[in-house]
Amino acid sequence: MSAPAAATAEPRRTPLYEVHERLGAALVDFAGWLMPLRYGSEAGEHRAVREAAGLFDLSHMGEIHVRGPQADALLDHALVGHLSAVAPGRARYTMITAEDGGVLDDLIVYRLAADDYLVVANAANSDAVAAALRERASGFDAEVADESAEYALIAVQGPRAAEILAPLTDADLSDIRYYAGYFHTVAGHPVLLARTGYTGEDGFEIFLRPGSGAAAVWDALSAAGEPHGLVPAGLSARDTLRLEAGMPLYGNELTTEVTPYEAGLGRVVKLDKPGDFVGRAALAARARSGPSRTLVGLVARGRRVPRQGYTVLREDQPVGVVTSGAPSPTLGRPIAVAYVDAGVDTATGAFAVDVRGRAEPVDVVELPFYRREA
Amino acid sequence: MSVPAELGYTSEHEWVAINEGVATIGITAFAAESLGDIVFVEPPEVGATVAAGEPCGEVESTKSVSEIYAPVNGEVVDINRAAVDEPELVGTDPYGQGWLFKVELADEPADLLTPEQYTQLTEGEG
Numbered sequence: 004m005s006a007p008a009a010a011t012a013e014p015r016r017t018p019l020y021e022v023h024e025r026l027g028a029a030l031v032d033f034a035g036w037l038m039p040l041r042y043g044s045e046a047g048e049h050r051a052v053r054e055a056a057g058l059f060d061l062s063h064m065g066e067i068h069v070r071g072p073q074a075d076a077l078l079d080h081a082l083v084g085h086l087s088a089v090a091p092g093r094a095r096y097t098m099i100t101a102e103d104g105g106v107l108d109d110l111i112v113y114r115l116a117a118d119d120y121l122v123v124a125n126a127a128n129s130d131a132v133a134a135a136l137r138e139r140a141s142g143f144d145a146e147v148a149d150e151s152a153e154y155a156l157i158a159v160q161g162p163r164a165a166e167i168l169a170p171l172t173d174a175d176l177s178d179i180r181y182y183a184g185y186f187h188t189v190a191g192h193p194v195l196l197a198r199t200g201y202t203g204e205d206g207f208e209i210f211l212r213p214g215s216g217a218a219a220v221w222d223a224l225s226a227a228g229e230p231h232g233l234v235p236a237g238l239s240a241r242d243t244l245r246l247e248a249g250m251p252l253y254g255n256e257l258t259t260e261v262t263p264y265e266a267g268l269g270r271v272v273k274l275d276k277p278g279d280f281v282g283r284a285a286l287a288a289r290a291r292s293g294p295s296r297t298l299v300g301l302v303a304r305g306r307r308v309p310r311q312g313y314t315v316l317r318e319d320q321p322v323g324v325v326t327s328g329a330p331s332p333t334l335g336r337p338i339a340v341a342y343v344d345a346g347v348d349t350a351t352g353a354f355a356v357d358v359r360g361r362a363e364p365v366d367v368v369e370l371p372f373y374r375r376e377a
Numbered sequence: 378m379s380v381p382a383e384l385g386y387t388s389e390h391e392w393v394a395i396n397e398g399v400a401t402i403g404i405t406a407f408a409a410e411s412l413g414d415i416v417f418v419e420p421p422e423v424g425a426t427v428a429a430g431e432p433c434g435e436v437e438s439t440k441s442v443s444e445i446y447a448p449v450n451g452e453v454v455d456i457n458r459a460a461v462d463e464p465e466l467v468g469t470d471p472y473g474q475g476w477l478f479k480v481e482l483a484d485e486p487a488d489l490l491t492p493e494q495y496t497q498l499t500e501g502e503g
Binding site for chain 2: 029040041044045046239242243306307308310329330337359
């Protein structure tokens with residue numbers, strides 16, 4: 004056995020730290036935050052989210068406000084999406100790229116009002132996204148404010164999420180569509196309540212301001228959810244849930260080395276939106292030439308897990324690299340996503356992954372591995 | 378964390394029980410707990426020669442894969458097929474049904490940690 008890694012620098016604590024301690028969570032340093040990896044069995048938490056519901060602390064995520072009369076124009080310029088076309092109360096999945104089209108982060112952007120957007124960034128990229136937005140704000144009548152430290156974020160995800168949340172909120176949840184978010188109350192506390200998530204299930208994300216009772220909201224959801232099978236769920240379950248659902252993770256599928264087209268997410272690039280935007284020329288060229296590699300899904304025939312960085316083989320020849328892999332609780336077999344060079348015939352041939360020196364046979368499948376019933 | 382008094386330990390988180398020249402080997406409760414759900418175990422093959430301190434197998438969990446290091450010198454005489462079929466046994470009962478393999482000792486094991494020394498080690502890491 005290799006020794007478990009020990010944390011080095013002092014990580015930040017979320018407003019729910021005491022709750023996690025009380026629940027006996029295994030805590031890890033994730034992007035500079037002390038986060039729950041799991042509370043008990045990660046597969047158990049995964050299944051609870053697929054079958055009932057799970058409660059997540061996502062307070063490590065970055066929350067960056069863009070406010071002002073030209074907030075919409077700034078975001079159209081700074082991001083690949085057409086954010087000025089988003090109605091207040093709605094949200095978009097989008098990306099921020101460098102001039103060369105390389106992905107700096109994937110984002111969910113909520114339009115809270117005509118002149119106020121909330122940009123939600125990955126924890127590890129939050130500072131870089133805020134800095135890029137500030138730099139790109141030059142010449143626009145808009146202000147970029149990184150308020151990550153002031154927000155708590157709780158997600159309740161799973162087929163029973165709405166049922167659990169309904170009695171605790173003033174919102175009529177049937178009015179809140181997927182990728183919509185409004186100001187409401189949960190357990191009497193003012194929140195931004197959004198129907199978004201990263202699990203492949205229906206669910207809600209609840210943004211809270213400081214002193215707004217994150218622990219009280221957590222406890223209320225926990226108590227209301229328990230009879231429905233809700234359990235607290237950690238980052239480990241979150242990762243296997245998103246992987247089954249075919250959702251990319253920054254640092255794995257998304258890096259500065261790829262454009263949205265390689266990741267199969269070219270649809271987020273709005274080349275037709277009015278005006279220029281950062282990365283436009285490079286992305287337009289990539290759209291014409293086609294991606295240099297493509298993401299594929301792999302299901303292992305054996306039990307050894309293809310993991311990030313492992314080589315994908317076709318007829319014993321290297322053709323790509325695994326970006327994420329994990330045992331899939333839903334499929335009962337290891338799954339992985341991998342970048343395979345453009346032009347490789349994935350429809351025929353024997354595929355395998357080099358798992359620490361041994362070629363483990365895999366089947367190439369279409370993504371996602373799991374899709375919830377509508 | 379449970380550290381049975383009658384066992385020997387390694388700094389790589391294996392435990393060893395020696396009985397009439399045969400060592401039964403597994404991973405400790407501390408290791409199992411830090412790994413999380415164990416999804417795959419691969420002990421060395423029966424008949425293989427193992428050398429103390431050398432990797433001889435794998436334990437894989439949702440988040441990671443770890444090598445098993447042989448704590449002793451000798452020949453593998455048995456492996457726990459129940460644990461291979463049901464890797465979760467390694468997590469639920471690491472000192473019992475979750476044992477991994479047995480080695481006929483080639484010589485007297487050296488450098489095993491006492492339960493007290495191992496406890497001290499895990500407190501340093503925990």
